[in-house]
Amino acid sequence: MGFIEWFYLLGAASGGIPIIIHMIHRRRAPKVLFPTLRFLKASNERTSRRQRIQDLFLLLLRVLLFVLLAFALAQPFLGSRLWGAGNDIHAVLLLDNSYSMGTEHERKARFAVAKELAAGILEKCLPTRGSQAAVLLSFPPHGHPKPFLTPDRAALQRDILKAPLSQGRADLTAAVQRAYDLLAEEGNKAPTMEIYVLTDLQRNAWPQPRPLEEKHKNPRPALLVVDVGRTDYRNVAVTDLTVHGGARVRGRPITVQAKIRNYTAARATVNATFYVDQAKQANQQLEIPPDLTITASFTHTFTEPGVHSGWVQIDDDSLALDNRRDFCIEIQDHIPALVVRDAVPAMLQLDPTFYVAKALDPFGDDPGKPRSLVQAAITELDKLTHELLQKTRIVVLVDPGALQRSQIAVLRQFVRRGGRLVIFCGPNLRPRSLSDLLNDPEPANALMPIEIGEPRQGILDRKKFETLVNLDDRHPALLVFRGYRLAQTVKVYNAAPVTVPQNAPTRILIGLSDGNAFLLENRFHEGRVVLFSTCTDPDWSNLAASRFFLPLLHRLVYHLTEREDVEGTHTVGAPVTITLRDILRPVGIQVRDPAGEIADLQAKPEPASGLTRATYAQTDKRGAYVYLVLDPTRATEKEPSDAKAEAERAFIVNPDPQESDLARISEADLRGLFEGHALHYIGPPDKTSADLVKAAVDAIRQGIPLRNIVLYIVLFIAIFETFFANKVVPAFQRAEDRRAEPLPGAPAPAES
Numbered sequence: 001m002g003f004i005e006w007f008y009l010l011g012a013a014s015g016g017i018p019i020i021i022h023m024i025h026r027r028r029a030p031k032v033l034f035p036t037l038r039f040l041k042a043s044n045e046r047t048s049r050r051q052r053i054q055d056l057f058l059l060l061l062r063v064l065l066f067v068l069l070a071f072a073l074a075q076p077f078l079g080s081r082l083w084g085a086g087n088d089i090h091a092v093l094l095l096d097n098s099y100s101m102g103t104e105h106e107r108k109a110r111f112a113v114a115k116e117l118a119a120g121i122l123e124k125c126l127p128t129r130g131s132q133a134a135v136l137l138s139f140p141p142h143g144h145p146k147p148f149l150t151p152d153r154a155a156l157q158r159d160i161l162k163a164p165l166s167q168g169r170a171d172l173t174a175a176v177q178r179a180y181d182l183l184a185e186e187g188n189k190a191p192t193m194e195i196y197v198l199t200d201l202q203r204n205a206w207p208q209p210r211p212l213e214e215k216h217k218n219p220r221p222a223l224l225v226v227d228v229g230r231t232d233y234r235n236v237a238v239t240d241l242t243v244h245g246g247a248r249v250r251g252r253p254i255t256v257q258a259k260i261r262n263y264t265a266a267r268a269t270v271n272a273t274f275y276v277d278q279a280k281q282a283n284q285q286l287e288i289p290p291d292l293t294i295t296a297s298f299t300h301t302f303t304e305p306g307v308h309s310g311w312v313q314i315d316d317d318s319l320a321l322d323n324r325r326d327f328c329i330e331i332q333d334h335i336p337a338l339v340v341r342d343a344v345p346a347m348l349q350l351d352p353t354f355y356v357a358k359a360l361d362p363f364g365d366d367p368g369k370p371r372s373l374v375q376a377a378i379t380e381l382d383k384l385t386h387e388l389l390q391k392t393r394i395v396v397l398v399d400p401g402a403l404q405r406s407q408i409a410v411l412r413q414f415v416r417r418g419g420r421l422v423i424f425c426g427p428n429l430r431p432r433s434l435s436d437l438l439n440d441p442e443p444a445n446a447l448m449p450i451e452i453g454e455p456r457q458g459i460l461d462r463k464k465f466e467t468l469v470n471l472d473d474r475h476p477a478l479l480v481f482r483g484y485r486l487a488q489t490v491k492v493y494n495a496a497p498v499t500v501p502q503n504a505p506t507r508i509l510i511g512l513s514d515g516n517a518f519l520l521e522n523r524f525h526e527g528r529v530v531l532f533s534t535c536t537d538p539d540w541s542n543l544a545a546s547r548f549f550l551p552l553l554h555r556l557v558y559h560l561t562e563r564e565d566v567e568g569t570h571t572v573g574a575p576v577t578i579t580l581r582d583i584l585r586p587v588g589i590q591v592r593d594p595a596g597e598i599a600d601l602q603a604k605p606e607p608a609s610g611l612t613r614a615t616y617a618q619t620d621k622r623g624a625y626v627y628l629v630l631d632p633t634r635a636t637e638k639e640p641s642d643a644k645a646e647a648e649r650a651f652i653v654n655p656d657p658q659e660s661d662l663a664r665i666s667e668a669d670l671r672g673l674f675e676g677h678a679l680h681y682i683g684p685p686d687k688t689s690a691d692l693v694k695a696a697v698d699a700i701r702q703g704i705p706l707r708n709i710v711l712y713i714v715l716f717i718a719i720f721e722t723f724f725a726n727k728v729v730p731a732f733q734r735a736e737d738r739r740a741e742p743l744p745g746a747p748a749p750a751e752s
Helices: 006-024 037-073 110-124 153-162 172-183 352-360 405-416 431-438 549-560 640-647 667-673 690-702 707-740
Strands: 076-078 089-095 132-137 192-199 222-227 236-245 253-262 268-276 279-288 293-301 306-313 324-331 335-341 374-380 394-398 420-424 507-512 517-524 527-532 569-571 576-580 587-592 598-605 612-616 623-630 648-654 678-682
Touching: 037 707, 089 110, 089 153, 089 172, 110 153, 110 192, 110 222, 110 690, 132 153, 132 172, 172 192, 192 690, 222 690, 236 268, 236 306, 236 324, 253 268, 253 279, 253 306, 253 324, 268 293, 279 293, 293 306, 306 623, 306 648, 324 623, 324 648, 335 352, 335 549, 352 374, 352 394, 352 549, 394 405, 405 420, 405 431, 405 527, 420 549, 527 549, 576 587, 576 598, 576 623, 576 648, 587 612, 667 678, 678 690
Parallel strands: 089 132, 089 192, 192 222, 222 678, 335 374, 335 394, 394 420, 420 527, 569 648
Antiparallel strands: 236 253, 253 293, 268 279, 268 306, 306 324, 507 517, 517 527, 576 612, 587 598, 587 623, 598 612, 623 648
C-alpha cells in the first residue's frame, strides 16, 4: 500500500481532538433520590457502566472518523511500494520510427502524432525535479549517438523534435530490450521506472521477446504501450521488382516485373510508372482486387553498356514510402567466355570444343558477319592462370582429361571468387581427376558434391540412346523451354554415370531416360558450377546437330553471367558486403548514396576466401548506391573513360516489403507476448492524447485507489455516530429515567 499525498497522514493526529473533548466534558452520574439506600449503590453502578460503554463507543467512532478522513485525503492505493514514491522517476521514450509510422491519417503521419505525444508525456507525466529520461528510436540511423538518461528537458525536447522517420523495418521487442538495458545501466535503482512505447502496433514489428533478465526485475519497469495506429488507411505497395530476359548486353530487350499488392479491403485502381536512368519510359493502369497481388511487366532495351538504374512507382496513398521500388542492372557490350580444351586437336571438326565454341559464337571466325552476344576465346588447360581467368566471368571446360593440381587450384579459386564454370564430360574423362576438382573431404568446400563413374567404353550402338526427361522449367535458364518439345530432339549415346548424394545441394536440372543426370548445377561460395554428363562428340550425343543445344547453352550463359551483386536487392539498414572478384590487393572504394553523400572504404583481401571485400553499413536510404573502385594500377592501363566505366559499379537498397503490411497486433496478443512484464496498454488510437496518457499513467502509478472506499466508510461512520448519539443514547437514558421514578404511594424519598 502507498499514498500519493502522504503528508495528509499528519492529519491523523486530529483523532486526538475527540479524546481531549471527552476528557474535558466527562459526564458525571446525576443525584438520584431513592427511599431505600441499599438499592442506590446498585443503580448507580449500572448507570455508570452503561454510560462509560456508550461514551467509549462514541469516542472510538469520532477518533476513527478523524483518522480515516486524513487517510482518505492522503489518497491511499494498493500496488508496488516502489511506484509513486516521490518524484524520482526514470523513463525511456521509445519512438517507433519504422516506415509504417509514415502512414497518414487526415494528412498527418502517425510518427508526427507519436512525437507530439512524446513531448506531452515529457511535459505532463514526468516531474521537473528528480526525473530523468532518454529518447530511444526503434530504428536508429547509422551513426546515431547512444541515448542516455538526462534531466535536461530542453535536450530531450530537441531529441524528440529531430527524431527522423526511417525507411527501415522495426523490431520493437529488440528495442524494448534496449530500453530495459538502458534503465539497468550503472546499477540504476530509481524507485519508479517507466518505458513509453509510442507505436502503431504493426504485427510484423513484434517478434517473440527474450525473457526478463534478473537485473530488470528489481525494480521492474512499467511498460506503457501508447497506440497511435489507426485502421482508416488505403495502402497499395510495390513489394518486389525483378529483372528478366536474356543476355545483359546492349541492344537486347530486358523485362522488369513489378509485384504490386493491395493491402486494403476495397478494390484499388493505380497507375504504375516505369523509369530508367531518371527518365519515364512507360505507364500502366492496374485494377487490383482487395488483399491480392498482381504483376506489371515493362520491357526496355538498353543502348549503352554500363550500370543502369531505375524504378517502378505507383500513385501515392496513405503510406507513400512503399509506392516505389528500385532496381539496378549492368549492361555489357558482349559476354566474354573462355573455352578450355585438353590440347590442340589434329582435326578441329572432330574436337568437341569446336562445336561448343561454334554454339556460343557462330560467326566468331568471320569478321564480315555480326558477332554473337557471347564472344568465345579458346585456350588449352596448360595455359590456365589466375591472370587469364580474371578477364572472363565464365569458363567452359570441354572434355577434360587428367587435371594437374595446379590447374585444379586455379579453377577452384576462380569459382570461389565468383566465376562460373561449365564442364562437359567426354571421351577423355578421368573420373578420379574430375572428382578431385569437384569434391573435397569437407562437403562445404566441394565445388559440386557428386560421384562420377566410368562411362561405357568401346564402340557403341548408336541405335540405342537415351532422351532428355524431367526438365526443370522452374529454373530461370530453362523457363523459356516450358511447353516446347525441343529437348526431345536430343539423343545421348554415352554419358558419365553421375550420383548425387542424399542431402547434397547439387540440383539436377535435366535427367536422362535411364535415370542418370544430364545437366546439374551447384553454388560454391560466390560462384557456380554446371555439369553436362555428356558432350558434343558425335560418338556421345547428337547435341551438335540438335536444335536444342544452341539455345540451351546461350540461356545457361545468360543466366550464369547475371550480376547478382548488382541486380540483387539489399534491405534498408542491412550491411552490404562489396566483393571485388577481379582484384587481389588492397584498394580504396568510394560509395555515393542516393542523397549524394560520399563515404570512403578500404577493401582488403581475405586469406580464407581469396576475395577482396569491404563492408558498407550506411544503408539507411533506399535507392541506387554507386561505388567507384580506386585502383590506380588498373587505371593506368586503360583510357580514363574506359577505366572509370569499368571501375564504377552499383547496388540497390529497398525497404523491407513486410513493413507494408499494416495489420495490427491485438492487445490480447501483445499481453500474451509480454507475459511477466508490467505491460499497460493506452488507447484507442483515435482518442489518444497527452491528457489521456497522463490520466492513465496517474492511475497506473496509484495502483488500486482506496480513497473513495475510505470516504464511503467515513460517511457511514458519521451517519452512524449521529444516529447513535441522538437516538440510541437518549433512548437508553429515558428508559433508565423511567426505572428510577418512585412507585405510586411510596413514601417521599430521602435526600442522599
